[in-house]
Amino acid sequence: MFGEGLLKGLRITLGWFFKPKVTVQYPEQRCPIPDRFYGRPEFDYDKCIACNQCVLACPNKVIKLGTETVDKKKVVTEYNFDQQYCLFCGLCEESCPKDAIKFSKDFELTQYNRPDIEIKFVKPEQVEKKKIEIKKAAEEKAAEAARKQAEEAKKEGEEGS
Amino acid sequence: MHRGIEKLAESRTYTQVIPYTDRLDYLAGMLMNWGYVCAVEKLMEIEVPERAEYIRVIVGELSRIASHLVATGAYAADVGGLTGFIYTFRDREEIMDLFEMVSGARLTPSYMRIGGVAGDLPEGFVERCSKFIDYLPTAIEEYNGLITGNEIFQHRTKGVAILSAEKAIDMSLSGPVLRASGVNYDLRKARPYSVYDRFDFEVPLGTKGDCFDRYYVRILEMEQSAKIIRQALDNLPEGPIKGKVSKVIKPPAGEVYAEIESSKGIMGTYVVSDGSTKPTGFISADLHSLIWATWMKWSGAGKLLMWWQFSAALILYLEKLIVNPIWGVRQGGESLCKYCRRHKKSAGIRWPDRYSY
Numbered sequence: 001m002f003g004e005g006l007l008k009g010l011r012i013t014l015g016w017f018f019k020p021k022v023t024v025q026y027p028e029q030r031c032p033i034p035d036r037f038y039g040r041p042e043f044d045y046d047k048c049i050a051c052n053q054c055v056l057a058c059p060n061k062v063i064k065l066g067t068e069t070v071d072k073k074k075v076v077t078e079y080n081f082d083q084q085y086c087l088f089c090g091l092c093e094e095s096c097p098k099d100a101i102k103f104s105k106d107f108e109l110t111q112y113n114r115p116d117i118e119i120k121f122v123k124p125e126q127v128e129k130k131k132i133e134i135k136k137a138a139e140e141k142a143a144e145a146a147r148k149q150a151e152e153a154k155k156e157g158e159e160g161s
Numbered sequence: 162m163h164r165g166i167e168k169l170a171e172s173r174t175y176t177q178v179i180p181y182t183d184r185l186d187y188l189a190g191m192l193m194n195w196g197y198v199c200a201v202e203k204l205m206e207i208e209v210p211e212r213a214e215y216i217r218v219i220v221g222e223l224s225r226i227a228s229h230l231v232a233t234g235a236y237a238a239d240v241g242g243l244t245g246f247i248y249t250f251r252d253r254e255e256i257m258d259l260f261e262m263v264s265g266a267r268l269t270p271s272y273m274r275i276g277g278v279a280g281d282l283p284e285g286f287v288e289r290c291s292k293f294i295d296y297l298p299t300a301i302e303e304y305n306g307l308i309t310g311n312e313i314f315q316h317r318t319k320g321v322a323i324l325s326a327e328k329a330i331d332m333s334l335s336g337p338v339l340r341a342s343g344v345n346y347d348l349r350k351a352r353p354y355s356v357y358d359r360f361d362f363e364v365p366l367g368t369k370g371d372c373f374d375r376y377y378v379r380i381l382e383m384e385q386s387a388k389i390i391r392q393a394l395d396n397l398p399e400g401p402i403k404g405k406v407s408k409v410i411k412p413p414a415g416e417v418y419a420e421i422e423s424s425k426g427i428m429g430t431y432v433v434s435d436g437s438t439k440p441t442g443f444i445s446a447d448l449h450s451l452i453w454a455t456w457m458k459w460s461g462a463g464k465l466l467m468w469w470q471f472s473a474a475l476i477l478y479l480e481k482l483i484v485n486p487i488w489g490v491r492q493g494g495e496s497l498c499k500y501c502r503r504h505k506k507s508a509g510i511r512w513p514d515r516y517s518y
Binding site: 002003004005006008009011012013022031033034035036037038057058059087088089090091094103 | 173176177178179180181244251258261262263264265266269271279280283303306307308310311312313315
C-alpha cells in the first residue's frame with residue numbers, strides 16, 4: 001500500500017513523543033565532563049621550571065614565556081597564554097615534565113573584551129616573592145658555606161698546633 | 162579542499178601538524194589523523210604496537226559511523242525531512258562523548274601520535290563503547306523506518322543521478338560513492354593496512370549507482386563498522402600504546418605516499434622530508450579535490466568558475482564604490498558603529514560599558 005512507509009515513520013516519531021527527553025537544559029543541567037577534557041588552561045607557578053618545552057611544542061605559538069636569571073636560577077616573570085589562537089590539542093600539557101600547565105574542565109571561555117582573552121598567569125607579587133626566596137636561599141647557602149669553611153679552618157688550625 | 166594546510170605544515174614539526182589534520186574533515190577527525198601519521202610512520206619505518214593499532218581501528222570505525230550518520234541525517238534533511246536529521250544526531254552524540262572521553266575533544270581529537278596514540282583507553286570506555294555497538298542496530302532500524310522506507314524519500318532518490326561503474330572509475334571516485342556504483346574497491350580489503358586483515362567484514366555494494374544506493378551503502382557500512390568494532394573490542398590486546406619513537410621526530414630524507422580508507426573515500430597523504438624536523442612538502446588529496454579537478458577538465462567548468470569569481474568580485478567592488486558612500490552619508494558618516502556600519506553608536510540605546518566598542 002502506498003503510504004505505508006510514511007505511517008511507519010509517523011509511528012516511530014509518535015512513540016518518542018511519550019518517552020523521556022534526551023536533551024539537557026543547558027545552563028541549569030550539565031552533562032558530565034570527562035577528565036581529559038581541554039577547557040581553560042591552568043598554570044602552576046611554583047611547579048614551572050622554565051624549561052621552554054611547552055613553548056616549543058605549541059603549533060601556534062600561543063604561549064609566551066619570559067624568564068629572568070637570579071643567582072644562576074631561572075625565575076619565570078611572564079607566562080601569557082593567548083587563548084584565541086589555541087587549538088586545544090594538549091601538546092603543551094603532554095610536553096610539560098612537571099605538570100605545570102594543565103587544562104581544566106571549564107569550557108565557558110567567552111569574554112566581553114578582546115584583551116581579556118589572553119591569560120596572564122604570573123602576577124608581579126609572585127615574581128618578587130620568588131626572587132626574595134631565591135636570594136634568601138642563596139644567602140643562607142653562602143652563610144652555611146662560610147661557616148663550614150671557618151670550621152674547617154679552625155680544625156686545620158687545631159691540628160696544626 | 163585547499164585550506165593552506167600544506168604551507169602551514171612546512172613551518173611546523175611533524176607532531177605539530179597532527180592538530181591541523183583534524184581540520185581537513187572535522188566529521189571524521191580521527192581518520193584524518195590516521196592518514197597523516199600513517200604516512201610519517203611509513204617514512205620512518207616505525208612499528209606500531211598491537212594495542213595501538215586496535216585502538217586506532219576502534220576510534221577510526223567510530224569516526225566512520227559518526228561521519229555516515231551525518232551523511233544519512235543531512236541527506237534526509239536536504240530532501241525535505243528534518244526529523245531524520247535530529248534522530249541521527251542524537252546517536253552521533255554518544256560517539257562524540259566517547260571521543261571526548263578518549264581524547265578530550267569532540268570533533269578535533271588530535272588523538273593519534275606518530276608511532277601510536279596519545280593515551281590509553283580510559284576506564285569505562287570499553288563498556289560504554291560496546292553498549293553503543295549493541296544499541297546501534299536498533300537505531301539503524303529506526304532510520305530505516307523513518308527515512309529509507311519513506312515513499313517520498315524513495316521517489317526523490319531512486320533513479321536520480323545514475324553514475325555507471327565506468328564513469329565512476331573515470332572520475333577517479335572512491336569510497337561509498339564508488340561502491341554505490343557497484344565497484345568493489347575498499348582499501349581495507351583491497352590493500353589491508355594496519356590490522357584490517359584480521360577482521361571479518363563485508364564490503365556493501367550498490368547495484369544501480371543512483372542517489373538511493375549512495376545513501377543506502379552508508380547505512381550498510383555502518384553495520385559493518387559496528388561489526389569490526391565488536392571484534393576489535395573482544396580481541397583488544399594488552400601492551401604499550403606507543404612505539405619506540407624519540408621525542409624529536411627526524412625522518413630520513415625522502416618522500417612517501419600513504420593512503421587509508423576514510424569515511425568519504427581514499428585519504429592519501431604525500432609527505433616530503435629533507436631530513437630535518439620539519440616537513441618540506443605535504444599534500445593531502447581528498448575526494449573532493451579529485452572530483453573538482455576531474456570535473457573542471459571534463460566540462461570546461463574552469464571558465465565558468467572564473468567568470469563566477471569575477472562577477473562576485475565585480476559586485477563587491479560596485480557595492481564599495483556606489484552603495485556604501487550613499488548608505489554611509491544617509492546614516493550620518495562618522496558616528497556609525499565602526500564594526501557593522503549600520504547602526505549608530507548611540508542611537509537611543511545606551512549600551513552597558515562592557516558591551517561598548
